[in-house]
Amino acid sequence: MVRKPTPRSTKSSEIVLRAEALRPTIDLAKQVYQQLLDGEIPRMRLPLRTKQNITFQMREGVWRLGRAMGTRSARKQDGALMLLRTFCLVDFINEMAAENKTSTLRELYYISEGWKDGKFHSEDESNLLIEDLEVLCERLREDFRLHPEENGASVIGDLTLRERNRKGLVKTFNCRDDVGDGGYALPFNVEKEKIEFVKTGAKFIIAIECGGMVDRLAENGFDEENEALLLHLKGQPARSTRRFLKRLNEELKLPVVVFTDGDPWSFRIFASVAYGAIKTAHISHYLATPAAEFLGVTPSDIETYDLPSDKLTEQDVRALQAELTDPRFQTAEWRSEIELMLKNGKKAEQQSLAKYGLNYVTEKYLPEKLSDMGILTR
Amino acid sequence: MPGAQSLAQQLAAKQREISVAEFFERNRQILGFDNPLRAVLTTVKEAVDNALDACEEARVLPEILVEISKEGPDRLKVAVGDNGPGIVKKQIPNVFARLLYGSRFHANRQSRGQQGIGISAAVLYAALTTARPTRITSKVPEEEAAHVVELLIDTQKNAPRVLSDELELWDRPQGTRVELVLKARYTRGRQSPFDYLKNTAIVNPHARIVLLEPDGTRITWERATTEVPPVPKEVPPHPYGLELGELGSRLKASSRATLGETLSKEFAGVTPRALRDIFARGHFSGKEAPDSLHSEDLERLLAVLHEVPLLPPSAESLSPIGPLLIKRGLRNVLGEIRPEFFAPPVSRPPKVRGGNPFVVEIGLVYGGGLPADQPMQLLRFANRVPLLFQQGACAITTAVGNLDWRRYGLDQKGGSGLPIGPCLLLVHLASTKVPFTSEAKEAVAEDPEIDKELTLSLQVVARHLRTHLSRRSRRDMAGEKFLIIQRILPQLAEKASRLAGKPVPDLTAVITKIMDVVAFEATAVAAANAGESALALEVTNYTPRPRVLELFLEMPLEAAASLHAEPAPDGTDAELGRAWWTLEKLPPSGRVKLLLRFPKAQEVEPGDLDWFVAGVDEAHLLGAEPLPGDWEVRLPRAIVEAAEGSGAEAAMSEGEPEVDYDGAEAHASLDEE
Structure with a gap:
């Protein structure tokens, strides 16, 4: 199965390792060459990345890619183009390896301008293809020297870590005492060779959807008072954010709660953190934190705390209905919450708690919820 | 009672002839002079209709010059000249200055003008609005000089009043020019002289028409044929x-x-x-x-x-335009909008209503610069005269709207009314007596016989449109495949082979598997002999197996009679307009060419030919259709066996059903990282 990414360093012994990482891409090219030689229409078989094709893995506690396969064939224009792009991409990756370079996803999108008919028309297209290549070669995109830009997710709280910076210098600092108000910004590479956890005084992690709520909790001193780490997810969390959270949970044995808006899209944020995202189901075991728990805002919170709410839009309703057929939400709790939201037709933001004053969230809502979940004792 | 008059006497004192001026005032609308914009159109129309009729009678190719210039605020000078036979001096005053005077009212044959109101109404309008006389120059070929007559209409007597009559040398052998100054305004656009002349040029492809607009713009509609239409014969009443x-x-x-x-x-x-x-x-x-x-x-x-x-009733009294000239006229005038399709025009055999023969003709143009989101442009004509007004009240419009165009590939709200689409429809009704809704001759009245003919001919052109649209969608699909085999596949093969460290293999087999069609492409080619039209048909076997093809051609009857083909067809049927070939065995990726030549007069285009193939499934044909069963052709044994085999082949190539990875449903929504 998928191996851990090989370290980003320039030691000569590791270049061999990296060449090894690229071998599957060449194997793909050989496979298509053989098809052409045999007079067959070029094609590749890939596991389908759909919500119908994810299965729950007992051992890892996450949802992973199932066995259903699709065929990408040059018989149709879309398929032929994706095959062409695949080999343009493989070619480019091998060129980068020869020159010992890396590229951001966005740069790759622009590089493709020179690929004639293989050029990408959107960044979604290039990102999808990279994921396809990850699945096909059982490697991570970092192995292909492709990485995202830093996305600005951050952590605040009593966590001491050691980071090897761009210049190769190792620095040790505390994510509460040694950083500014914005907290410690996560790099795209959060693997051990980059970041080591030294120690922490925190008892649990609270992962938060919106920056405004992170600021509120920090200003109210919630992290210090309750010995918590605040992790800003920044909407749908990037791979590095999810990986970082998983490492905190597993290596420091810290419980994780997820605090989001109360709407259908936030439920998906939680699902991708805890269960594994559909698009990256091939690496759920590497990204998902099955121990994470949903704190709120739940549809019943909207009622219990009488929160200011908005009406569900048509897209919201469609998203909720899609969740009812999503295997990840097939628990009694989720079904009843989703059905409740559909019934009431209401959604609410995290910050709607400010209705009762700025301290309400830290003095009333979170303590109540966290003690219900057994994380805090009152 | 003494001194008292009887009622009859009182009335008798009031009874008198109504002057033509009064008649005109009361009937401005009917006569087409109800506003300054319309006045210039009607004047041009009446003069041009007369000019075309005169030229046709004299068997000359019409040269018509329409000059419109400003003569002060709200005043225009309109001059229309032709190269017709001229008018003898004695008749000039009567033709131009006496209402209800004309040569064609009593003739039982098709003509543009009939009642003899038109041009004299314009003369009258000019006099009433500007008090200026009308100046007519006319020369008959027998005389050395032209007569120049200035005249007015005596509105009391409905009689011409000649102001001057001079002789003048003219630089042309014959012709007539009429010049009027009238209260009028000129714009270009719908229902303008420009529109009228443009449409006139379409249905009179033998005429050369030049328009000089007030701002000096000169527009020329060149003639598209040098054949003068036959003069309709006068026939006794039926x-x-x-x-x-x-x-x-x-x-x-x-x-x-x-x-x-x-x-x-x-x-x-x-x-x-x-x-x-x-x-x-x-x-x-x-x-x-x-x-x-x-x-x-x-x-x-x-x-x-x-x-x-x-x-x-005899059709000799009619002068239909005919399919070939309808197409030429449309192409000539609409060429600049580059339509993608000219449907073969329909010209029905004459039919009768109320003793009068009539003919319905229809042409249809699709695509190119025509607006796709607008209702179809409907050009109505009666006896080669454009009908620009009262579209909604016209039986032609009703018939077009009553057809369910959705069945033929156009949008149409609720299945009635003018359809929406990049489409232009020409409808010509020719008759010795066109039933108009009013004297203004702007709209055709409802008539069951005419409606029946309209509907039948509309269905024929609409079917041509549907065929074109379905062929186009198949071509688009094939276009996608050509893109794959011509561009994407070679690049893919190059990349994959290089990464594998091997030379690029021969792609023939892959190409035929992707295409899996036999492609027929007919194109116009340069003719070897001047005055011919030549077409080439290229047949390419993009299927993975060798094919013996039985090829059938259906073409217009006139074309079939004069077809020269290389290789020569194995058989022809001139009566049905058919020819057929058995092509030699074509290997995968093999290609063969047929060359067809027709005499110039035929003007055969690729779109006029229908190709059929026996023994190959429709799914494997591009640019040709499977041979219809009703042709009752006895096929060679080999073809029959091939046809039976192709079903099995199709079933085998399907294989196990595959989920298309790049299909719309395959991917997770993008709202997750």
Whole structure:
């Protein structure tokens, strides 16, 4: 199965390792060459990345890619183009390896301008293809020297870590005492060779959807008072954010709660953190934190705390209905919450708690919820 | 009572002839002079209609020059000149300055003008609004000089008043020019002289028309043919169209000795056999003097005339444009918008209504610069004259709107009304008597016979449109495949081979598997001999197996008669317009070419030819259709076996069903990282 990414360093012994990482891409090219030689229409078989094709893995506690396969064939224009792009991409990756370079996803999108008919028309297209290549070669995109830009997710709280910076210098600092108000910004590479956890005084992690709520909790001193780490997810969390959270949970044995808006899209944020995202189901075991728990805002919170709410839009309703057929939400709790939201037709933001004053969230809502979940004792 | 007048005397004092000026004032709308914009259009129209009629009668190719210039605020000078036969001096005043004077009103044949109101109404309008006389220059070929006459209409007497009459040398052998100054305004656009002349040019492809606009712009519609349409023959009236009064007066006016002679010589369609029938049923001897019949006899005669089967009215009194010239006219005038499709025009055989023969002709143009989100442009014509007004009240519009165009590939709200789409429709109704809704001659009145013919011909062109649209969608699909094999696949093969460290293999087999069609592409090619049209048909076997093809061609009948083909066809059927070939065995990726030549007069285009193939499934044909079963062609054994085999082959190539990875449903929504 998928191996851990090989370290980003320039030691000569590791270049061999990296060449090894690229071998599957060449194997793909050989496979298509053989098809052409045999007079067959070029094609590749890939596991389908759909919500119908994810299965729950007992051992890892996450949802992973199932066995259903699709065929990408040059018989149709879309398929032929994706095959062409695949080999343009493989070619480019091998060129980068020869020159010992890396590229951001966005740069790759622009590089493709020179690929004639293989050029990408959107960044979604290039990102999808990279994921396809990850699945096909059982490697991570970092192995292909492709990485995202830093996305600005951050952590605040009593966590001491050691980071090897761009210049190769190792620095040790505390994510509460040694950083500014914005907290410690996560790099795209959060693997051990980059970041080591030294120690922490925190008892649990609270992962938060919106920056405004992170600021509120920090200003109210919630992290210090309750010995918590605040992790800003920044909407749908990037791979590095999810990986970082998983490492905190597993290596420091810290419980994780997820605090989001109360709407259908936030439920998906939680699902991708805890269960594994559909698009990256091939690496759920590497990204998902099955121990994470949903704190709120739940549809019943909207009622219990009488929160200011908005009406569900048509897209919201469609998203909720899609969740009812999503295997990840097939628990009694989720079904009843989703059905409740559909019934009431209401959604609410995290910050709607400010209705009762700025301290309400830290003095009333979170303590109540966290003690219900057994994380805090009152 | 002394001194008192009787009512009759009082009324008699008031009764007098209505002056033409009064008549004009009350009928401005009907005559087409109700506003300054319309006045210039009507003036141009009447003068041009006359000019075209005159040229046709004289068998000359019309050269028409329309000059419109400003003569002060709200005043325009309109001059229309032609190269027609000219008008003899004596007749000039009557033609231009007497209402209801004309040569064509009594003639039972198709012509543009009829009542003799048009041009004199313009003369009258000019005099009433600007007090300026109309100036006519006309030269007949027998005379050395042209007559230049300035005249007005005496509105009291409905008679010409000639102001001056001079001789002038003219630099052309013959022709007429009329020049009027009138209260009018010029714009270009819908219902403008520009629009009128453009549409006139479409249905009169033998005319060259030049328009000089007030701002100096010069527009020329060149002629698209040098054939002058045949002059419609004057034919005697057909009894089917007769009413009692006319029958009586025709019999009275007859100089023939007997009723029998009168009926067979002065009416159309009355055969000797029909004559015997008429006399037997109506109890006539046939020897009666024609003017001896009185009311009861006349009524009986008319009744049997309507009962007895007669020969249909002759079409010689009509001048249809014909399919070839409709297409040329449309192409000539609409060429700049580059339509993607000219449907083969429909010109139906003549039919009769009320004793008058009529013909319906239809042309359709699709695509190119025509707006896709607008209702279809409908160009209506009656006797080669564009109808620009009253579209909604016209029977032609009704017939177009009643057809369910959705069945033929156009959008149409609720399946009625003008369809939406990049489409232009030309409808021409030619008749010795077009039934207009009013004297303004702007719209055709409803008539069941005409409606039936309209509907039938509309269905024919609409079917051509549907065929074109379905072929186009198949071509688009094939276009995708050509993109794959011509661009994407070679690049893919190059990359994959290089990464594998191997040379690029031969792609023939892959290409035929992707395409899996036999492609037929007909193109116009440069003709070897001047004056010919030449077409090439390229047949490429993009399927993975060798094919013996039985190829059939269906073409216009005239074209079939003069076809030269290399290789020569294995058989032809000139009556049905068909030819066929058995092509040599084509290996995968093999290609063969057929060359077809036609004489110039045919102007055959790739779109005029329909190709059919026996023994190959529709899914494997591009640019040709499977041979229809009703052709009843006996196929060679090999072809039949091949056809039976192809079903099995198709089933095998399907293989196990595959989920298309790049299909729309395959991917997770993008709202997750």
